Amino acid sequence: MKKTFSGPAIFLDRSDINTDEIIPAKYLTEVTKEALRPYILEDLKLEGFDPHGKKLKQAQVVITRANFGCGSSREHAPWVFEVNGIHTIIAESYARIFRQNMFNGGMLAIELPREELDRLFAMQQEGEVVIKVDLQGQQLSASAGGHSELFRFDISPFDKALVQAGGWVDFADARY
């Protein structure tokens, strides 16, 4: 499946959002990714956030704070984003396993410093924020209300290679 790293963003303004909030354990009995789709962020309690709302439905990028995806190793957490058309997350930091799971599935977990995230969060005032990622150039543009800003980001060569290979299975299978 072709992944897109650009599109409208949804903002989750809290640190330490954990994997149980992203996809509750009771759905881990599903054996296909597709079956997870309706349950995305079901248990996340956050002011102004509605897991069944239009904003989440339209979003293709999630912007959040520090230590995103902490807790369980369940890859169901990135998958539930994937099957909802969200292939990019922008955060201050991630839990190790969640971050690795994103890249292992050929998805993009971008890290930005807090001040730059603050600027991104502030852009919500101007209207819907749309993100465009340029992976090669390691930069992203955010636009809202006719104004746009550019942010540079670091990505390790390994993570970049995983995104380009479409994930770790293909990368590893070709190499080992």
Next chain:
Amino acid sequence: MGKNIAEKIFDAHLRDEPFPGTKVLDLDRVLCHEITTPVAIADLLWRGKDRVFDNTKIKAVIDHVTPAKDSKTALQAKMLRDWARRHEIVDFFDVGRNGVCHALFPEKGYIRPGFTVIMGDSHTCTHGAFGAFAAGVGTTDLEVGILKGVCAFREPKTIRINLQGRLAPGVYAKDAILFVIGQLGVNGATDRVIEFRGPIVDAMSMESRMTLCNMAIEAGGTSGICLPDQITVEYLWPFICADYASQEAAVSDFRRWHSDPDASYERVLDFDLSSLEPQVTYGFKPDCVKAVRELAGTAVDQIYIGTCTNGRIEDLRVAAEILKGRKISESVRGIVSPATPKIFSQAMEEGLMQVFMDAGFCVTNPTCGACLGMSNGVLAEGEVCASTSNRNFNGRMGKGGMVHLMSPATAAATAITGVITDPRQI
């Protein structure tokens, strides 16, 4: 410059460094359970790569929901079972022989000092108690581990934590690790190995060291790790006695993994725990930790003793000691899940099961479904559980439920009174 234990294990297992700082390691153990493995199996089938790299290094268990509670969990178990049979995974544990993965696999002697271990389960860090590098991974890493026997990690950075002093009576490894997580924060060790050192760790049994390492992930840690010593060798002796002339020989062989005196660490933290009191969590993050005293009197609905953190024999002994000759409060229900069949039968032999049953506890088979809100003790909306598990996320044990993490002693004391209670008061 010397090396620490994690660096030594990385060096000894390095298969490839595709990019600077990315280490692809050969794996000694790939552990599997029925919740995260079936999706990996399905993907391998779909890719036409239904193979395993080494059927003796892969170990598998059905442990989270067992016996199956419904058609979906029956299918997950069946997928794992069929796959294990197809690939002749000798060490596969099904109903009747199964137990909580992070208690069962060490008990079978599968984890040795210097090993690299992965599992599709975040609490795989438990196995670092044996001086192994043991990391929880997602399904894709697990899938590649099954197929190729390798896993990629960033260059390890280690936080060394020295636990100084001596734990007071009534204070256990669980209290120590809750305190440490409270100090580090849930993000304090992200992408780091935590090396546990100091006289408190040296004095701990393997069970206690497993409790300690089990919760490294709750501070974000990749693996907890302890240095292998005489206590490690005694635990492993039935499995390694053919390989060594004496226990001393084994201890000195394992010493090669020890961190060098001049090894470097990203941070070194000293905690003197001599005056530590029993600890308990409040709220929905494992770093929200207070002394039990501060939460004393908080009413609970359910007591849960078990899990990969505290479902081992010494935990059951401690709890039973407190419960002996007493009844649990009418206002609570008590559930105890011995973590493995061996622990279960040992507890029966020692009369602990009778103590639990006389006190009014329900004894379940070895499983951990309640811990993550899947089976055998799920909470209702608004209910509160005093639990010996490791995670208190909102809704973890059931939507709308709340969990207080604590030691088996505190859980037993709380069962008797029905409100959070310092075990030293009973």
